[in-house]
Amino acid sequence: xxxxxxxxxxxxxxxxxxxxxxxxxxxxxxxxxxxxxxxxxxxxxxxxxxxxxxxxxxxxxxxxxxxxxxxxxxxxxxxxxxxxxxxxxxxxxxxxxxxxxxxxxxxxxxxxxxxxxxxxxxxxxxxxxxxxxxxxxxxxxxxxxxxxxxxxxxxxxxxxxxxx
Numbered sequence: 101x102x103x104x105x106x107x108x109x110x111x112x113x114x115x116x117x118x119x120x121x122x123x124x125x126x127x128x129x130x131x132x133x134x135x136x137x138x139x140x141x142x143x144x145x146x147x148x149x150x151x152x153x154x155x156x157x158x159x160x161x162x163x164x165x166x167x168x169x170x171x172x173x174x175x176x177x178x179x180x181x182x183x184x185x186x187x188x189x190x191x192x193x194x195x196x197x198x199x200x201x202x203x204x205x206x207x208x209x210x211x212x213x214x215x216x217x218x219x220x221x222x223x224x225x226x227x228x229x230x231x232x233x234x235x236x237x238x239x240x241x242x243x244x245x246x247x248x249x250x251x252x253x254x255x256x257x258x259x260x261x262x263x264x
Contacts, residue, residue, distance in 0.1 A: 110180070130226050133191050133223045136161070142247050144217040147233070155225040156251060158182050160222075166251055180254040190246040193225075194221055199237035201233040219243055 139160045145153025150172050158164045168176040184195060194200065199221070208214075211234035218231040219240065232240050 103129040107213045122196070133195070135187040135191060138191060138221065138223040140187075140190065140222065140247075141220040142244075144215065144244075146215055147213050156247060158187060158248075164185065166255060178255055182250060183255070186250055186253075190243060190250065191221070192211060193242045195248045197242040199230065199239055199243050200238065200257070202228075203238055205228060205233065206237050207232050208235045217244060219247070 116236045136159070136260065137160055140159045142156040143153060145151070149169075152170045154169070155167045162181045164180050164182045166176075166178045166180070167174060169204075178215075214234035216231060217240075218229060220227055220229040221243075222228075230237075230240055236245075
């Protein structure tokens, strides 16, 4: 019984810390994102959609759907629940890396083909979308890395290869 209380107290402490770490400056004020009131949409793939794409949708409350498409056809779909702690990991990476202050689009205009990735994080009645097209952004990559980890964990595939 004592261990159960310790686990509950620890869980509450982790949730409180996650909320405070999930902050970013917006207009000079701190934006506190509660993982219970947040979600995201993630999409990555080739510029030619028929070459394939991968998506992850996490709704408020954690209901999540991972989808992988090839030749415009759905090839794999996995539904799972993302915990507040798992979502907090992604939100922490976004907050610490300045995701909410990034431009909406990063694009290398010299590359005509290639790939794209878009991440939308929604919280309360607001959202922030960043799209990277044939380019690299360190802050964006940190958020995407946390998304990869979640996909790998929930699909039971280590280092999930989103392109194969």
